[in-house]
Amino acid sequence: MSDVFRIGLIGCGTIGQGVVRIIQAEAGEIERKTGVRLELARVVDKDPAQAAKVDVPAALVSTNAADVFNDKTINVVIELVGGTTIAKDFVLAALSAGKSVVTANKALLAKHGKEIFAAARRNSCCVAFEASVGGGIPLILPLRTGLIANRINAIYGILNGTCNYILSEMDQKGKSYAAALSEAQAAGYAELDPTLDVNGTDTAHKLAVVASLAFCCDVDFGALHIEGIDQLDAIDLAAGKELGYVCKLLGIAQRTSDGISLRVHPSFVSRKHPLASTGGSFNAISVYGNWVGHTLFFGRGAGSKPTASAVVADIVDIAIGNAGRTFTQCRMLGDVTAPPKYVPMEQLRSRYYIRLEVVDRPGVMAMVTKIFGDRQISLKAVTQHESAAAASDGSAMVVVLTDVAQEGQVQAALKEIGSLDIVREAPVMIRVVEEHEEYPT
Amino acid sequence: MSDVFRIGLIGCGTIGQGVVRIIQAEAGEIERKTGVRLELARVVDKDPAQAAKVDVPAALVSTNAADVFNDKTINVVIELVGGTTIAKDFVLAALSAGKSVVTANKALLAKHGKEIFAAARRNSCCVAFEASVGGGIPLILPLRTGLIANRINAIYGILNGTCNYILSEMDQKGKSYAAALSEAQAAGYAELDPTLDVNGTDTAHKLAVVASLAFCCDVDFGALHIEGIDQLDAIDLAAGKELGYVCKLLGIAQRTSDGISLRVHPSFVSRKHPLASTGGSFNAISVYGNWVGHTLFFGRGAGSKPTASAVVADIVDIAIGNAGRTFTQCRMLGDVTAPPKYVPMEQLRSRYYIRLEVVDRPGVMAMVTKIFGDRQISLKAVTQHESAAAASDGSAMVVVLTDVAQEGQVQAALKEIGSLDIVREAPVMIRVVEEHEEYPT
Numbered sequence: 001m002s003d004v005f006r007i008g009l010i011g012c013g014t015i016g017q018g019v020v021r022i023i024q025a026e027a028g029e030i031e032r033k034t035g036v037r038l039e040l041a042r043v044v045d046k047d048p049a050q051a052a053k054v055d056v057p058a059a060l061v062s063t064n065a066a067d068v069f070n071d072k073t074i075n076v077v078i079e080l081v082g083g084t085t086i087a088k089d090f091v092l093a094a095l096s097a098g099k100s101v102v103t104a105n106k107a108l109l110a111k112h113g114k115e116i117f118a119a120a121r122r123n124s125c126c127v128a129f130e131a132s133v134g135g136g137i138p139l140i141l142p143l144r145t146g147l148i149a150n151r152i153n154a155i156y157g158i159l160n161g162t163c164n165y166i167l168s169e170m171d172q173k174g175k176s177y178a179a180a181l182s183e184a185q186a187a188g189y190a191e192l193d194p195t196l197d198v199n200g201t202d203t204a205h206k207l208a209v210v211a212s213l214a215f216c217c218d219v220d221f222g223a224l225h226i227e228g229i230d231q232l233d234a235i236d237l238a239a240g241k242e243l244g245y246v247c248k249l250l251g252i253a254q255r256t257s258d259g260i261s262l263r264v265h266p267s268f269v270s271r272k273h274p275l276a277s278t279g280g281s282f283n284a285i286s287v288y289g290n291w292v293g294h295t296l297f298f299g300r301g302a303g304s305k306p307t308a309s310a311v312v313a314d315i316v317d318i319a320i321g322n323a324g325r326t327f328t329q330c331r332m333l334g335d336v337t338a339p340p341k342y343v344p345m346e347q348l349r350s351r352y353y354i355r356l357e358v359v360d361r362p363g364v365m366a367m368v369t370k371i372f373g374d375r376q377i378s379l380k381a382v383t384q385h386e387s388a389a390a391a392s393d394g395s396a397m398v399v400v401l402t403d404v405a406q407e408g409q410v411q412a413a414l415k416e417i418g419s420l421d422i423v424r425e426a427p428v429m430i431r432v433v434e435e436h437e438e439y440p441t
Numbered sequence: 442m443s444d445v446f447r448i449g450l451i452g453c454g455t456i457g458q459g460v461v462r463i464i465q466a467e468a469g470e471i472e473r474k475t476g477v478r479l480e481l482a483r484v485v486d487k488d489p490a491q492a493a494k495v496d497v498p499a500a501l502v503s504t505n506a507a508d509v510f511n512d513k514t515i516n517v518v519i520e521l522v523g524g525t526t527i528a529k530d531f532v533l534a535a536l537s538a539g540k541s542v543v544t545a546n547k548a549l550l551a552k553h554g555k556e557i558f559a560a561a562r563r564n565s566c567c568v569a570f571e572a573s574v575g576g577g578i579p580l581i582l583p584l585r586t587g588l589i590a591n592r593i594n595a596i597y598g599i600l601n602g603t604c605n606y607i608l609s610e611m612d613q614k615g616k617s618y619a620a621a622l623s624e625a626q627a628a629g630y631a632e633l634d635p636t637l638d639v640n641g642t643d644t645a646h647k648l649a650v651v652a653s654l655a656f657c658c659d660v661d662f663g664a665l666h667i668e669g670i671d672q673l674d675a676i677d678l679a680a681g682k683e684l685g686y687v688c689k690l691l692g693i694a695q696r697t698s699d700g701i702s703l704r705v706h707p708s709f710v711s712r713k714h715p716l717a718s719t720g721g722s723f724n725a726i727s728v729y730g731n732w733v734g735h736t737l738f739f740g741r742g743a744g745s746k747p748t749a750s751a752v753v754a755d756i757v758d759i760a761i762g763n764a765g766r767t768f769t770q771c772r773m774l775g776d777v778t779a780p781p782k783y784v785p786m787e788q789l790r791s792r793y794y795i796r797l798e799v800v801d802r803p804g805v806m807a808m809v810t811k812i813f814g815d816r817q818i819s820l821k822a823v824t825q826h827e828s829a830a831a832a833s834d835g836s837a838m839v840v841v842l843t844d845v846a847q848e849g850q851v852q853a854a855l856k857e858i859g860s861l862d863i864v865r866e867a868p869v870m871i872r873v874v875e876e877h878e879e880y881p882t
């Protein structure tokens with residue numbers, strides 16, 4: 001005789017429908033494997049037609065979330081509403097009602113994780129959120145348990161499938177950003193309003209969630225440096241390709257002797273970099289631990305089936321009792337850890353790809369390279385290309401690859417260069433990200 | 442006040458020393474994160490000098506494993522002796538004494554897992570074995586929890602770092618098998634007696650462990666088809682490379698409508714295959730679930746630090762209580778599951794690379810291709826190369842790439858071809874492994 005575990009699902013969109021489908025199809029198999037019988041007790045959505053799409057019996061469907069919170073027979077609440085307003089109210093209401101919560105909501109956790117985890121602890125509940133980062137990829141789980149012996153030195157993640165799809169199309173087919181975005185929307189990999197994906201916010205939400213766990217600290221979302229892919233020009237991806245690079249939007253969390261560095265930005269990585277081969281809408285996350293060395297987790301970072309796979313795993317983990325025990329016993333979340341010291345972006349040390357559109361006349365190169373030299377920025381390579389507009393207006397495109405330099409100095413140099421009257425457009429800068437050292441000495 | 446969790450370590454070789462080092466360096470950090478204080482209670486090795494290498498206090502060192510089993514204050518036993526004889530006695534003795542066991546011993550689990558798991562269950566203990574497959578890569582954990590909602594359709598693993606290192610050297614530098622093996626031994630990636638690595642046995646042990654978990658069945662190690670890399674010729678790796686392939690030793694577990702297929706063999710994969718880019722001594726394991734789709738886990742499959750990282754994670758998981766709960770509640774191990782139906786190797790459907798050394802005279806190609814045709818084996822490509830010996834003895838090298846065909850028919854054709862007097866050497870065959878379909882319809 002198995003324990004019945006009754007589920008209140010709030011939000012029956014793409015992922016919620018996936019959860020319903022898994023429970024319909026796999027409840028028997030999951031019960032056979034785990035001794036837990038999952039039962040859908042209530043499905044709430046403002047649009048009842050959503051639940052009907054996946055044949056939820058009408059008697060279980062409601063438009064009122066209170067029907068979940070007030071139902072004493074419901075063991076767990078699944079929040080798949082999204083956003084940080086109503087979703088927050090629902091999660092806090094569920095916890096107040098003594099029900100543990102499973103959520104895929106990275107925005108909510110990145111911004112209000114501390115408050116939510118504290119509420120869970122106060123009510124002797126737990127919050128499970130495997131689905132919030134990397135879709136179906138088990139990543140939260142290893143950070144909390146499988147890699148527990150390690151101090152995590154760094155995390156590098158391709159955390160947004162929409163951006164990765166767009167960048168892959170731009171890289172492989174030479175498309176413009178706008179064309180690749182349209183293509184992604186047509187293929188269902190980008191939403192109609194893709195703003196939060198392409199401006200880096202979604203990646204930053206996910207990075208905040210994993211960094212908090214990996215470094216056991218209370219991450220302030222405002223401390224993240226965030227740049228998206230929406231300003232990228234195909235010219236730079238092509239120029240980077242010539243230099244052996246491919247462009248990825250990376251979420252990067254590094255532990256340094258000066259503190260924690262958290263940043264999201266387009267990154268040129270070598271074609272041999274472990275993340276270079278992650279194409280299309282896939283996600284991949286490299287985790288560097290001081291004992292385990294480099295581990296990488298790859299898979300579908302979004303979509304109904306993969307994300308629902310992670311949600312259901314969390315439900316089972318709560319039902320068995322492991323999620324609650326880990327939540328209670330491990331002091332790794334924002335409500336029971338301290339804020340970290342952050343390394344300001346200006347102190348970052350990196351290599352830089354820089355593109356300048358300059359007037360093609362004698363002395364220009366000398367002016368530009370002098371500015372870099374004055375700021376102790378060594379150049380690894382400088383190449384002058386014929387600009388697209390060269391034939392008509394006598395301009396030239398100069399691509400500079402710096403040696404490792406300090407971000408603050410590079411920013412200052414770019415500002416100075418940008419103000420020169422021989423420079424026709426604001427300089428373009430893309431950071432070059434090397435493979436992290438596996439076992440730093 | 443944290444719970445103290447006392448550890449009896451049996452076997453203080455490479456991995457055991459890594460475990461000691463982690464506990465020495467990280468006990469405080471692990472206690473802070475998990476509330477569990479790990480304490481080394483006893484270190485047993487037939488050679489006490491091993492423990493001295495990592496500064497284990499002499500008072501804790503013993504040459505007698507009974508000092509662990511009889512110590513009522515010891516909470517968990519770590520078996521890192523290796524092999525399937527004494528190690529088995531130790532594990533059963535520990536379980537009889539009511540102590541849970543952590544082991545990295547894939548050979549032991551592949552051959553005696555059923556008996557050991559049953560003994561653990563009888564004694565209300567558990568056996569944790571994350572370190573047995575993929576070294577530090579968390580893989581057992583996701584198969585037992587993070588991917589629990591899925592029916593696993595297939596697993597493809599690069600599970601032996603020694604073989605992968607040798608194959609990478611052969612592929613990239615055109616080395617012979619013997620030269621690459623010597624190189625691997627010199628670099629510390631291969632043992633002095635590498636037999637169990639290079640003949641595929643180690644990969645097969647690991648495959649048996651993960652397949653049992655993934656398919657929730659009692660795998661009979663004898664049912665695995667096993668071929669190693671020790672018969673590989675650099676000629677074939679070069680010919681495969683020309684066709685766009687790289688050779689990997691893969692452990693493959695597939696669920697088909699006819700049953701479970703379990704096999705270890707050198708495999709040609711396309712350069713775009715997800716496992717193609719896993720070079721050197723790294724491991725990588727692709728898992729295909731019916732909901733999550735394709736997930737891939739990558740990292741260090743061996744070595745002191747990574748493997749010890751997994752061992753310590755298991756210790757913490759037992760200390761917190763999660764490992765025991767999962768072990769007790771989930772019916773996924775050999776002692777509580779049924780044997781699967783196996784698909785005989787002859788029924789495998791695959792593409793094949795075949796190399797023949799033939800006498801270079803008219804009609805030879807016709808004879809060879811007729812034999813394939815008679816057995817309904819379609820050929821995708823046939824190329825005749827000048828053999829290394831061609832100039833002197835008039836022989837030719839013929840490389841055949843088949844379409845998808847049945848293994849039994851291919852084996853029969855090769856036997857027939859091999860018996861022709863125009864064929865100078867036994868035909869060479871390497872299976873071509875395609876990327877698994879992510880969501881089969």
